Amino acid sequence: MKPAPFRYHRARDVHGTTQLLAELGEDAKVIAGGQSLVAMMNFRLARPRHLVDIGALRELDHLGVGPDGALRIGALTTHHTVETAPDEVLGTGFAVLRRAMGWIGHLPIRARGTVGGSIAHADATAEWCLLAVALGARLRVAGPGGQRLLPAEGFFLGPYTSVLEPDELLTEIVFPRPAPHAALTEFAERKGDFALVSAVVDLDIGAGRVRGGRVGLGGVAPVPVRVPAAEAVLAGGGSFAECAAVAAAAVDPPDDAGGSTAYRRQLVRALVERACTEAAEATERREAGRR
Amino acid sequence: MTRGEDGAREGEGRLIGRSVPRREDPRLLTGRGRFVDDIALPGTLHAQFVRSTVAHGEITAIDLSAVRAVPGVIAAFTAEDLAAGDIVAQLDRPPQEFVPTAMPVLARDRVRYVGEPVAIVVARDAYAAEDGVEAARVRYVVRPPVTSEAAALADDAPLVHAEAARNTLVDVELFATDGIDEVFATADRVVRVEARTGRQNALPLETRGAVAHWDDREEQLVLHTCTQVPHQVRTVASRCLHLAERAVRVVVPDMGGGFGLKCVVGREEIATAAAALRLRRPVKWIEDRKDALSASFLAREQHYDVRAAFDANGRILALDADVVCDMGAYSCYPFTAGIEPLMAAAEMPGVYTVPAYRVRGRAVATNKAPSAPYRGVSRPQYVMVMERLFERAARELDLDPVEIRRRNLITSFPYTGVNGITYDPGSYRESLDLCERTLRAEGWYEKRRTARAEGRHLGIGYACFSERTGYGSAAFAQRRMAVVPGFDLSEARMDPSGAVTVTTGTMSHGQSHETTLAQIVADELGLDIDKVRLHQGDTDRIAYGWGTFASRSAAIGGSAVRLAAGRLGDKLRALAAARWDVPVDRTALGRGEVFRRDDPDTAIGYVELAELAYLRADLLPKDIEPGLTATASFDVFNDGTFSNATHGTVVELAPDTGRVEILRYVCVEDCGVAINPQVVEGQCRGGIAQGIAGALFERVTYDAQGEPSATSFMDYKVPTAHEIPDVAIHHLQTPCAFTETGAKGAGEGGTIGAPAAVLNAVNDALRPTGVELDDTPITPETVHRALHRRHYQESTR
Amino acid sequence: MTTHPRPPDAADADALALQAPELQLMVLDVNGERHEVITEPRRTLVDVLRHELRLTGTHVGCEHGICGACTVLVDDRPVRACLMFAAQAEGARIRTVESLSAGSCGRPDELGDLQRAFRERHALQCGFCTPGFLMLAEGFLAERPDADREQIREVVAANLCRCTGYQPIVEAIEQCAAARRAARSDVRKEK
Known part of the structure; x- marks a missing residue:
């Protein structure tokens, strides 16, 4: 389990990185925290001829809320940084991200793994991919010709596949609006494993009642998905249990050694209901007090 | 048990029964332990294995020419190149009960599981070795694989070994109490359990590994390997590599767990040794986790169909069991594919009074990585x-x-x-x-x-x-193993400074023998535990031993150690008795001294006696030999x-x-x-x-x-x-x-x-x-x- | 009957592998000591620590980031040294198990407090996973000195141990954390 040979390049800035990527073409791979990539390289399941290390691009290591109220997360921000971010950095309405970090691997993985790396890796069960899709994040991508800002929904094309071109670099993840009543929950046989099924619910609560919300699922399709039918139940004043049942009926999860389609559907039901309950109970004030 | 009684002085603190802090800990906590991968001999080469990608098939061609062209690759060998003998595990049972199968060190013409080693690649480092493995070209004619115990027993099942009809390696029917069918027919209640248990990996955190080199001065192959059974590895290496046992030294460094997986002899360590012999350079093989999970030894995949008859009061009347164990592709050495079914068949009634019992135990071969004993x-x-x-x-x-x-x-x-x-x-x-x-x-x-x-x-x-x-020789002989483990040997030696080294044939891989066996010796001799060192896991230092498995180390190894220490104590007492000119039974041991029972204040320290035994042999009585060594063996002659x-x-x-x-x-x-x-x-x-x-x-x-x-x-x-x-x-x-x-x-x-x-x-x-x-x-x-x-x-x- | 050559992706022998390896100079700061290493960029941090610097206290257990036997501190945080190329560690402060004790001779009286707690609680048997757990705990307690038992258990779940059943490891870390807290409050009282 030793990686195949490669040439190592240390990136100095974003522009230089995309230039270099353009030169190297398909055989190059960007490495940030490397928590997924190095494992795949050790198995020789990934064998890039060139590795471009962006670890030194400090400008991509930032976290904070802008004047527009959007949370901007630099691609090199580690899960651990988000997990331990104080309220004044994370801003109001984004504590869901902090809570969600506990589901990502374990402390040493979170200490090294990055938000951008996770999204660019595009694992269908990854927490950040699901959070990005469910909470409507935008992804800032730099290429040799300039930048583009992409909605997270549509970014993922399939397992480990995204719209990112070989010469492009994901630089920033933008969560445009607060999600004060949101929660991520998931199920895996062991804590810290890739989820069999994961769910994010982001409730729109006003005047003490649920007016609607977003429902996102991981592990039920090749990419994280939103479930409009379940969202419609929330918008129509249905119960969390109804929402969960509709979500379960709306998806067609895979059938493999990890679990049957029927069981995964039951998990969708369980997790959506749990996420709804947690989301409804989540308030920024309580969260602020806990930290 | 008299020795302990007269060995200790009244009021003396005994260590047996106390949670003495472990002697092993300081080095392991500071990163100063030495595990097999920590051994770095000058000029060491690194091996990896080309492994079968098919579960069952004929090898039609092995082309290693591209391997040898990979930068850093020094050599690549097939079974033909190494010409090593096969590993064969035997039971002393008739052919209808046991079919022996040969496990070649490298597959020759046939592969029987995914991951079976086909060739060994030796390179300047582990990275280049893996590059080399990728360049190997092996062609197979694929045969249909046997992937379950039920499929193995089917009438038209493909045969994993031509010599084993219906893929059955072991088939025994035991006990069959007279009238058992009648008991079932008339019992108030008969219950049945049919159960399947999953195939598991014992999974020591340290994978298997070996470092082998030829020592010209000793004319000896030195094989450092993490094994629970060093002398068994020596026997197999000696047989497969056509060397006298003396010409093989197996040394076991610190071990990162074993749990049974390392109490059998693996083909990879023998192949590593064979490559080192061929190249006359040190060769290291460290199994990676992928291979450890898929191509090492597994265990526990069993199918039970068992009925029990009860009376109305819930008393068990009879037990009728059919046990089929999926043992994978080969019999492991020395235990054979019988290890699981024979254990289950012999011991199933367990802690209960079962008046009537009948059991059929079978081991079947399948196209899976072979089974080894696993804890329990x-x-x-x-x-x-x-x-x-x-x-x-x-x-x-x-x-x-x-x-x-x-x-x-x-x-x-x-x-x-x-x-x-x-x-x-x-x-x-x-x-x-x-x-x-x-x-x-x-x-x-x-x-x-x-x-x-x-x-x-x-x-x-x-x-x-x-x-x-306490599986002694008698208990293993009942299994009809052709190689019968059971006893243990120990040697206790006091040096001229009064410190004691004691050997054990057991091999700790986490069980704390350096502490617990030293506690026994310290108590037996009335000696400070810091003056006791244990030697284990070196076939040149330890006369013979069966290693550590079947929870035998405390019961059997500990007993041998105590006997040897006791005999060493007898020699100390004899020396002192001669000095005092009193019968030996007037003396006793304690607090680092021999003292007189009739006058406990009269004592001679071990240091003084040790100096006498070694440095002033001229003063020894004629009937006392110089030196202070004693050996003992221990075995259990009943059922354990x-x-x-x-x-x-x-x-x-x-x-x-x-x-x-x-x-x-x-x-x-x-x-x-x-x-x-x-x-x-x-x-x-x-x-x-x-x-x-x-x-x-x-x-x-x-x-x-x-x-x-x-x-x-x-x-x-x-x-x-x-x-x-x-x-x-x-x-x-x-x-x-x-x-x-x-x-x-x-x-x-x-x-x-x-x-x-x-x-x-x-x-x-x-x-x-x-x-x-x-x-x-x-x-x-x-x-x-x-x-x-x-x-x-x-x-x- | 069909014949199976090796899968096509692996059969495509790597062109780079057929060239002499490209070497790279790396400067690493390990346990406060500066090391210069010339090696291939594909070497993982754990392999360089073990085989180039001969710091063999850090162990290799799985090489895919699950077991944690290779855990070291990189800029004070516990990370998997198998999931990091040594080249990525340039400019970072690396600490291994060899840095934990007061002395460097491995004598019982030189053990650090965390190591002593492991010994007292019998939190190690074969000792293979132990350096990883020690570094995990060292990094975690530095950041969260007030962690309670459940939080410690959650962190201990990051690594695999096959011998102990984990309970003594949790207890050892808890004991060490409590002792450190007590020592801190004593210092405060004295002031």
Whole structure:
């Protein structure tokens, strides 16, 4: 389990990185925290001829809320940084991200793994991919010709596949609006494993009642998905249990050694209901007090 | 047991029974341990193996020319190049009961599992070795694989070994008590359990590995390898490589666990040695995790079909068992493919008074990585089946599950069972009573009642079992092994400074022998433990030994060590007695001195005696030889000794996901005299964790092509601190009458009891549903399906 | 009957592998000591620590980031040294198990407080996973000195141990954390 040979390049800035990527073409791979990539390289399941290390691009290591109220997360921000971010950095309405970090691997993985790396890796069960899709994040991508800002929904094309071109670099993840009543929950046989099924619910609560919300699922399709039918139940004043049942009926999860389609559907039901309950109970004030 | 009594001075602190801090710890805690991969000899080359990509097939061509062209690759060898002999494990049984099979060091013309080594690549480092492996070209004609025990036994099954009809390597029918069919026909109640247990990996955190080199000065192959059985490795290396045993030295450094997986001889360490011989350079092989999971030794995949007859009072009348063990592609050395079925067949009645017994035990060959012993060997499985039988009978007869066990436990000792085994005294009943009392006092029965009333699924489960630990030559001979392990040898030597080195043929791979065996020696000689060193795991330092497996080290190794130390003590006493001109029996040992019984203030220190024995031999009486060494052997000539325990556990099932959460785990154990209670507790806790792993998490499956499912820790789900609960341990102590220390052994018990306890608790929690689960591992999906049967019927696509 | 050559992706021999390896100079700061290493960029941090610097206290258990036997501190945080190329560690402060004790001779009286707690609690048997757990705990307690037992258990779940059943490891870390807290409050009281 030793990686195949490669040439190592240390990136100095974003522009230089995309230039270099353009030169190297398909055989190059960007490495940030490397928590997924190095494992795949050790198995020789990934064998890039060139590795471009962006670890030194400090400008991509930032976290904070802008004047527009959007949370901007630099691609090199580690899960651990988000997990331990104080309220004044994370801003109001984004504590869901902090809570969600506990589901990502374990402390040493979170200490090294990055938000951008996770999204660019595009694992269908990854927490950040699901959070990005469910909470409507935008992804800032730099290429040799300039930048583009992409909605997270549509970014993922399939397992480990995204719209990112070989010469492009994901630089920033933008969560445009607060999600004060949101929660991520998931199920895996062991804590810290890739989820069999994961769910994010982001409730729109006003005047003490649920007016609607977003429902996102991981592990039920090749990419994280939103479930409009379940969202419609929330918008129509249905119960969390109804929402969960509709979500379960709306998806067609895979059938493999990890679990049957029927069981995964039951998990969708369980997790959506749990996420709804947690989301409804989540308030920024309580969260602020806990930290 | 007189030696201990006259060996100690009154009031002297004894170490046996105390949790002496481990001698091993300081080096291991500071990163200064030396494991096999830490050994760096100048000029070492690194090996990796080209492994079969097909489960079953003919090798038609092996082309290593591209391998040899890879930068950094020094050499690549096939079976033909190495010309090593095969590894053959034998039982002394007739052909209808046992079919021997040869395991070549590298596959020659046939491959029998995915991952089977086909060629060895030797390179300047491990990276280049792996580059080389990728460049190998092997062509196969694929044969249909045999991937289950049922498929192996089918009439038209492909044959894994041509010589083994119906892929049957072992087939024994034992005991068959007269009139057993009549008992079943007339019994008040007959219950049946059919159970399958998942294939597991013993999974030492340190994978297998070896560093081999030829020592010109000693004219000796030196093989550093992490094995539980150094002398067995020497024998196999000597035979396969056509060397005298003297010309092979096996040295075992610190070992990162073994659990049975390292008590058999692997082909890779022999191939590594063969490559080192060919190249006359040091060659290192460190198994990577992918290979350790898929191409190493596995265990535990068994199928039980068992019936038990009961009378109306819940007394067991008869047991009729059919056990089929899927042993994978080859017999392991020295235990053979019989290891699992013979253990299950011989010992299944366990702690219960079973008046009539019949069993058929079979080992079948399949196209999977071969099986080796794994902590507990079959006992975790048959105990689970026995405990399920009692639970089922209790349910059908409307008896309390603890009460039905009480009515059937062996309570008078020694007890000779229907299986011909004589059980030495234990605390079967007492351990069950204490375990139940503990859970009742903690309020779990009340909590279960409340939970059920609220519609929650909380269950309590027990397991009662014994663990034979003192397998001497007699017990292994009953298995009819062609190579009969059992005894142990020990040598104790005092140097001129009064410090003692003692050897053991056992081999610690985490069990703390450097501490516990030194405690025995220190007590025996009345010597400071810091003056005692243990030598283990070096075939040039240790005359002979069988290594560490079957929980034999404390019972047998500890006894040999004590005898040798005692004989060394006799020599010290003889020296002192000669000096005082008194009979030896007027002397005794203690506090680093020989003293006079009639005048305890008259004493001679060991240092003075040691100087006399070595440096002033001119002063020795004619009848006393110079030097201070003594050897002893120890064996168990009866059926051995049995540790016992009861485990009790409480689980709750998550209704929406099916997850099993263990709320409480209580272990009441009795391993005789606990030499070091903290070490015993460590063995219990670690064993229980592995038992829970087998009950709920770990499993290697194979697809129809014979491809293993588990090649990473993502697929092979070793439980973490999040899944393994705290364990409360209570000790009972029934000393063993025929080991030298009263110790029985504690290596495997935890693993044996946990699957049964967990499975029973899950079934107790499932009771309102009417569903019973008998197969392991129990996955959350299985539980969820049991809880919501209707749901799955509706949603079946 | 069909014949199976090796899968096509692996059969495509790597062109780079057929060239002499490209070497790279790396400067690493390990346990406060500066090391210069010339090696291939594909070497993982754990392999360089073990085989180039001969710091063999850090162990290799799985090489895919699950078991944690290779855990070291990189800029004070516990990370998997198998999931990091040594080249990525340039400019970072690396600490291994060899840095934990007061002395460097491995004598019992030189053990650090965390190591002593492991010994007292019998939190190690074979000792192979132990350096990883020590570094995990060292990094975690530095950041969260007030962690309670459940939080410690959650962190201990990051690594695999096959011998102990984990409970003694949790207890050892808890004991060490409590002792450190007590020592801190004593210092405060004295002031």
